[in-house]
Amino acid sequence: MSALFLPVMILLTGFLLPFIGGAGSHASYERVHGLVSFWLVKLVLFAVIAFSLFHCAHRIRHILMDVGLREAAGVLSVICYGAALVGAGIAASFLIGL
Amino acid sequence: MTEKTIELQVYRYQPENGETDTGFQSFEVPYHEHWVVLDALNWVKDEVDGTLSFRWSCRMGVCGSCGMMVDGDAKLTCNAFLKDYYPGPIRVEPLSYFPVERDLIIDFNGFMSRLKSIKPWIIRDEEKPLEEGEYLQSPAQLAFFKQYTMCINCMLCYSACPVVGTEENFLGPAAIALAQRYNLDSRDQGGEQREDLLGDDEGGWGCTFVGECSRVCPKDVDPAGAIQRAKVSSMLNWYKRLIMPRGER
Amino acid sequence: MNLRYKTPLRPSWFMDKPGFRLFMLREATSLFMAGYLIFLLVWLRRLGQGPEAYATFLESLRHPVPILLHLVALAASLYHSITWFNLTPKIMPMYLGEDRLPDKLAAVAMGFGPWIVLSGIILWGVLR
Numbered sequence: 511m512s513a514l515f516l517p518v519m520i521l522l523t524g525f526l527l528p529f530i531g532g533a534g535s536h537a538s539y540e541r542v543h544g545l546v547s548f549w550l551v552k553l554v555l556f557a558v559i560a561f562s563l564f565h566c567a568h569r570i571r572h573i574l575m576d577v578g579l580r581e582a583a584g585v586l587s588v589i590c591y592g593a594a595l596v597g598a599g600i601a602a603s604f605l606i607g608l
Numbered sequence: 609m610t611e612k613t614i615e616l617q618v619y620r621y622q623p624e625n626g627e628t629d630t631g632f633q634s635f636e637v638p639y640h641e642h643w644v645v646l647d648a649l650n651w652v653k654d655e656v657d658g659t660l661s662f663r664w665s666c667r668m669g670v671c672g673s674c675g676m677m678v679d680g681d682a683k684l685t686c687n688a689f690l691k692d693y694y695p696g697p698i699r700v701e702p703l704s705y706f707p708v709e710r711d712l713i714i715d716f717n718g719f720m721s722r723l724k725s726i727k728p729w730i731i732r733d734e735e736k737p738l739e740e741g742e743y744l745q746s747p748a749q750l751a752f753f754k755q756y757t758m759c760i761n762c763m764l765c766y767s768a769c770p771v772v773g774t775e776e777n778f779l780g781p782a783a784i785a786l787a788q789r790y791n792l793d794s795r796d797q798g799g800e801q802r803e804d805l806l807g808d809d810e811g812g813w814g815c816t817f818v819g820e821c822s823r824v825c826p827k828d829v830d831p832a833g834a835i836q837r838a839k840v841s842s843m844l845n846w847y848k849r850l851i852m853p854r855g856e857r
Numbered sequence: 858m859n860l861r862y863k864t865p866l867r868p869s870w871f872m873d874k875p876g877f878r879l880f881m882l883r884e885a886t887s888l889f890m891a892g893y894l895i896f897l898l899v900w901l902r903r904l905g906q907g908p909e910a911y912a913t914f915l916e917s918l919r920h921p922v923p924i925l926l927h928l929v930a931l932a933a934s935l936y937h938s939i940t941w942f943n944l945t946p947k948i949m950p951m952y953l954g955e956d957r958l959p960d961k962l963a964a965v966a967m968g969f970g971p972w973i974v975l976s977g978i979i980l981w982g983v984l985r
Contacts, residue, residue, distance in 0.1 A: 512890060512934070512937070513934075513937060513938040513941040513942065513968070513972065514938070514971065514972050514975055514976075515975070515979075516890060516893065516934040516937075516938070517931065517934045517935055517938055517972075517976065518975075518976035518979050518980060519897070519979075520893060520927055520930050520931045520934055521931065521980075522979075522980070522983060523896070523897065523900055523918075523927070524918070524923070524924065524926075524927025524928075524930070524931065525924070525927060526980075526983075526984065527915065527983075528915045528916075528918040528919050529919065530984075539908040539911050539912065540908075542904065542911075542983070543904055543908075543911075545982070545983060546901075546904060555901075559894060559897060559898070562890065562894055563891070563894055565887070566887040566888075566890050566891040566894065567891075569884050569887035570887055570888060570891065572816055572884065573881070573884050573885065573887070573888075576770075576774075576816065576870075576871065576881075576884075577868045577869075577871070578868035580774070580775075597894065597895070597898065600898055601898055601901065604898060604901040604902050604905055605901060607905045608901070608904060608905045680873075680874065681874075746955075748955035748956075751955070751956075751957075752955075752957075768876070770866060770870050770871070770877060770880075773866040773870060774866050774870065816880075816884075817944065818876065818877065818880040819876070819880070819944075820874070820876040820877070820880075823876060830947065832947065833947035833948070833950075836944075836947055836948035837947075837948065837949075837950070839948075840948060840949060
């Protein structure tokens with residue numbers, strides 16, 4: 511998921527939208543907001559964010575275990591996956607509130 | 609004209625001399641274009657120090673006996689050409705992450721017991737009686753697992769794997785690849801029996817797909833690929849058991 | 858028989874060999890991607906807070922530091938995607954009937970292909 515979607519999204523939010531996104535342009539607030547508000551886009555965005563967060567949490571947990579924190583595997587699970595869960599929840603609330 | 613030479617720095621450990629760690633000994637060996645590190649070691653043993661101990665046999669990359677660390681990388685010394693290391697010096701050490709018995713000889717009992725633990729034989733629910741003839745297998749069915757039959761048990765993959773280095777009880781690349789060799793064999797029905805070991809944190813799931821094992825494998829067995837495929841089947845197995853706890857095999 | 862026991866790897870084991878360093882680099886991309894995801898949450902929030910909030914936010918992005926951070930995130934996510942798609946055929950080999958597809962081909966079919974197409978569609982959808 512993250513491999514498929516993230517690069518293009520970084521391109522958009524970091525480079526394209528800020529620089530060509532003025533009012534009245536292709537990527538004006540109305541257009542972007544309208545696009546993201548569409549239920550399918552909301553769903554896809556949520557999936558991308560949630561799955562990416564869990565994927566990152568999983569890897570970060572393994573990195574921490576690899577550099578010596580192997581004993582703390584259980585605690586790391588709670589911290590990493592917990593954080594991912596919280597993040598997904600926040601994403602959901604922001605998406606719904608659009 | 610003076611002969612070209614190259615320096616070998618060889619790890620020495622001779623417990624019968626009451627030493628705990630001799631460290632490295634330097635040998636200046638003749639340099640020949642076509643020589644491999646094994647040739648150099650044999651020259652040392654013949655001409656300089658007969659007490660130097662190391663394993664070797666076929667000298668052509670099929671027996672798996674001569675594995676050692678050459679400049680920190682796990683290699684078959686019969687496959688490590690001096691010309692690739694010239695002008696040297698070349699550091700030769702016993703295979704990493706194994707206890708050392710003497711000089712370049714390691715204790716590989718742990719490796720052997722791991723291989724045995726995954727039941728490396730065809731397991732059938734019911735044996736076919738002899739009268740019914742042999743098990744038939746198409747070329748395609750053979751091709752499905754053939755890559756994993758190529759392992760020569762040289763243990764280079766164990767010396768390349770950081771998980772082997774950090775986890776006492778990790779099954780390791782060769783053992784899991786061997787398990788896959790049987791799991792993917794159409795004649796075998798023992799997948800479930802191996803699953804306990806493979807689906808464990810000390811089995812397939814201990815692997816973090818660093819990939820060094822496949823890089824050093826002299827026979828292109830690709831144990832890393834075998835392990836990832838084992839993880840996928842282990843995961844699918846888990847879901848199947850969740851949905852059909854008493855269901856079909 | 859006295860055995861010299863193997864020394865366990867230090868916690869900095871991943872620096873010892875080029876293969877290990879590349880591995881850790883690949884895994885560390887997840888840190889930068891996590892950072893970007895947090896940014897994305899902020900982006901979503903600003904979008905939901907109305908045109909002024911969004912415009913001010915966009916303005917703050919037109920500066921060197923955010924651009925640099927995005928560049929780092931982009932590099933990390935590109936490295937992640939490329940290594941990921943190259944590894945996928947090893948994890949789930951593609952079979953056409955009885956023949957296993959060569960890994961490079963499978964990587965394009967299962968990974969790089971869909972990635973380019975999907976990215977193109979998204980860019981077109983947003984920017985047209």
